[in-house]
Amino acid sequence: MDRFKFKKASFxxxxxxxxxxxxxxxxxxxxxxxxxxxxFGLILLIEFFIILFLVYVILSLxxxxxxxxxxxxxxxxxxxxxxxxxxxxxxxDIEILTSNIKKLNSEKNLEIELLKKEQDYRREFIGxxxxxxxxxxxxxxxYILTLLDGVNxxxxxxxxxxxxxxxxxxxxxxxxxxxxxxxxxxxxASLDRKSFDIIKTVQNVFxxxxxxxxxxxxxxxxxxxxxxxxxxxxxxxxxQQVLTNLIINSLKYGVEKGVTExxxxxxxxxxxxxxxxxxxxxxxxxxxxxxxxxxxxxxKTRNRNQGGSGLGLAIVKxxxxxxxxKIFVESKxxxxxxxxxxxxxx
Numbered sequence: 001m002d003r004f005k006f007k008k009a010s011f012x013x014x015x016x017x018x019x020x021x022x023x024x025x026x027x028x029x030x031x032x033x034x035x036x037x038x039x040f041g042l043i044l045l046i047e048f049f050i051i052l053f054l055v056y057v058i059l060s061l062x063x064x065x066x067x068x069x070x071x072x073x074x075x076x077x078x079x080x081x082x083x084x085x086x087x088x089x090x091x092x093d094i095e096i097l098t099s100n101i102k103k104l105n106s107e108k109n110l111e112i113e114l115l116k117k118e119q120d121y122r123r124e125f126i127g128x129x130x131x132x133x134x135x136x137x138x139x140x141x142x143y144i145l146t147l148l149d150g151v152n153x154x155x156x157x158x159x160x161x162x163x164x165x166x167x168x169x170x171x172x173x174x175x176x177x178x179x180x181x182x183x184x185x186x187x188x189a190s191l192d193r194k195s196f197d198i199i200k201t202v203q204n205v206f207x208x209x210x211x212x213x214x215x216x217x218x219x220x221x222x223x224x225x226x227x228x229x230x231x232x233x234x235x236x237x238x239x240q241q242v243l244t245n246l247i248i249n250s251l252k253y254g255v256e257k258g259v260t261e262x263x264x265x266x267x268x269x270x271x272x273x274x275x276x277x278x279x280x281x282x283x284x285x286x287x288x289x290x291x292x293x294x295x296x297x298x299x300k301t302r303n304r305n306q307g308g309s310g311l312g313l314a315i316v317k318x319x320x321x322x323x324x325x326k327i328f329v330e331s332k333x334x335x336x337x338x339x340x341x342x343x344x345x346x
Contacts, residue, residue, distance in 0.1 A: 014055035022048050132174055132295060132310055140167040177311040181294065184318035191322060195346040196236045197229040198274065202262050205243045209251065218254045218278075220247065223263035230264055230272060231346040238319045239343070243276070245312040246339050250278040253337070270345045277338040283331040291329060292317040316341075 022044055143160040151157050183189035206220045213220050232239075243262075250260045258279050265273045283291070287298045295310040320327045320341045331337035 011056055013059050014052050017055045018048050018052040021051055129178075129295060133171065136167040136170040136174075140164050140171075143167070174311070177315060178294075181311060181314055181318055184322055189322065191235040191238060193233055193235055195231050195233055198232045198239070198264065198272070198343065199226050199230050201236060201240050202243060202274075205240060205247055208244065209247055212248075213251055213260070216251055216254060216258075217256045218251055218258045218260060220260050221262075223261050226264065230266075232272065232343045233346040234323055234343055235319075238322075242316045242319050242341065245316050246276045249312060249339075250276060250280060250337070253282075254278055254280040266345075267342070271342050272345055273340050273342055275338055275340040277336060279336040282333040282335050282337055283329075284333055285331070288329055288331065292327075 025044060025047070143164045147157065147160055151160070180189065202222070209220065247260055247262075254260065260276065260278045263275045263277070265275070267273055283298055287296075290296045291298075292313050294314045296313075297310055316339075317327055323343070325342045325344070327339070327341040329337065329339050
């Protein structure tokens, strides 16, 4: 019975047609046959309702058939591969079609929103990249132009050349990091997986960064003594790069006489969780979702003054994900931060 629901447009149209036919009949009988209305009024009334019903049914079915055909065309144009469009028939309720069109519209709106967000991200990324490259380029350009203008003092020349070299090194550093991220994103970068002791790898990173930590009066240590080796299966060089980046990050935001502590927790399903925790400045929670984005900086001015490419955490995330593992971050302002990631045991 839903198929014969009242349709106002069809009823109004059929009413107009019925009235027009009856009026023509009255005019015809009155002028040509000189018959009084009272003699055939009942017949005209019955004829009126019959015409009204028939026209209403015909218009309703025609309208439904037309609407279904238009919806089929719409589905085919928007989703050429859909099987739903071919299964629509006249017996289906128009409300079902309306519901599906609304759903399709909602999906398209969601796609548009995602595209807008991607566009904003690309715009911000290009702006950040331009800024990161501009700073060392202008530094190099400034010193070279000064030297070209003529400097006689050898000590000044040597000083300017050293500063120029630092600017070039920073450019190379940024380009290498960008190239590494691009390789991971495109799947070109390969991993040299092998078994190794993660304890020794952490100790190697501690030794590498010992001087930098001592300058900032920060202690690098394990949470406890690990007498037994912890053998994992991963790319040792890449995991050492992850540890180096995370510990350097903790030193940058550490406090004087602070501590950066590494701990290892054995998990179920042949996994470990390696934590790098510090009691440094901490990070506001609003920054955490974007922390692993390329060139994203919590404190842009301070970060750039401290050097780095702004890609360290992005590289960390890509390396861990390339291993099929997960990375986590927890932080609280003026309390400290903890970065952790999983690895597979051998």
